[in-house]
Amino acid sequence: IGYLKEKCLTWMQEQYVRAVIGIKILNPRQNIQEPGTGYFYRIMTAKLYRQGMAVQRWDFGNVKKHSRDPVNDPAGCNAPNLPAFQITIPISEVFWDPSFPITPAYVPIIPASVIGTNFIIDLYRIQRVALKAS
Template identity: 45%
Template sequence: MKKFKVKVKGIVKFFQPHRPHFPDQSPDEDSLPYKIGSNITIKEYNKFLEHKESSGYKYQRENNGDVFIIDMSDPEHDRVVALLQRYFNIPNNNVLFNPPIEVSGDGFHFSPSGTGELIASDVSVYPNNNHVKQPRIPYPGPPPGNKNDDPHARIICEVGNGQSTLNWTAKCQLWMKQVYVRYVLGIKLHSKRDTRDIQGRYHRAMTARLWEQGIADYQEWEFGTLRRGSNVPTACNAPDLPLFRIDIPIAQVFWDPPIPADEAEDDDDEAENDEDDEYVPLIPPPLAITAVNFSIDLYLIQQLVLERQKN
């Protein structure tokens, strides 16, 4: 009877669908990246993500089907994400319902790789439905949207903590393959140092990178208390320093490629008129948007990390 039970259990396990498997004890940051699945298809991986069986983690699926946890939530990561979301909400002029600029976190888009795999960012900034024309056909038809056919994010933020610098950079660059993503802001929090500042907080190197669509290289800021790989202090030591402020044009949230009427007509022979095919964004009136740029003060991010990081 015992052997029979073991055999039945093995048969049941064989017919269970492939899915990533979490360990009984959650991994710590020192063990990242942590493998949780093998031979996982894109369909199985997407289903796993949609079920959100274990929130607070970042995942990555390799081309061979291996799935890894590459980062996990902790106080400094969560607070940085929340602060960035507040920065991008400021121009909405305190509009709580149906604001012109939508800001969300962990929303699924289809990967720019074109494989149909779902990916999510820490912060997504995109135009409200009232200010852009709805996609005529589902993704990947123009203009592309997110998984729910809402407007595609125009600005993406990726915050890396336990995630490796190489992996964090690759994720940011992947987003830039989608032309509707106009900017990607990456924030990388490097490991704590053994030394402390005058306030008793551990020194830490931090890097910010800003990718802009159409620009080959990125801008970079070393904004931690110490430069990466050295004990040299950075000049990011006070708020409102122009050299440590990142400005992103708000108008880029409502960007859309111009589609001439004659080209639009060629794309859809069944259209009743050219106007139906043209994709013309509706920019909010001046009173609806209270600024020209999103302005992000890296010193405030630095201070938030130092106050919230684990002791």
């Protein structure tokens, strides 16, 4: 994990990078499975690094990061569209592409086909894709 954190922090040193997402998906726990789906339990964590802001963290696996009993200590990321398990990135951060040096009046140009003000990444959907893939 130290290497992933180091890579994310290195990218944040670039003037043109406004946000970096790091996602870690651990190997499945082989001895216990989700009731109903049969998916093995997996720890999954995400971090969002943004310029000038504190790092945001999520524990979004189908088992809590430090839980020894996933059945009686259920994970919070258990349905889609839960605000606590969504990563929100302003669209203007994604299309940040200034010339250098950056002028104070710079405004990102957002393509007309992009609608809205934020990209929202639902971590539950990432969790389900990762569980199906293993």
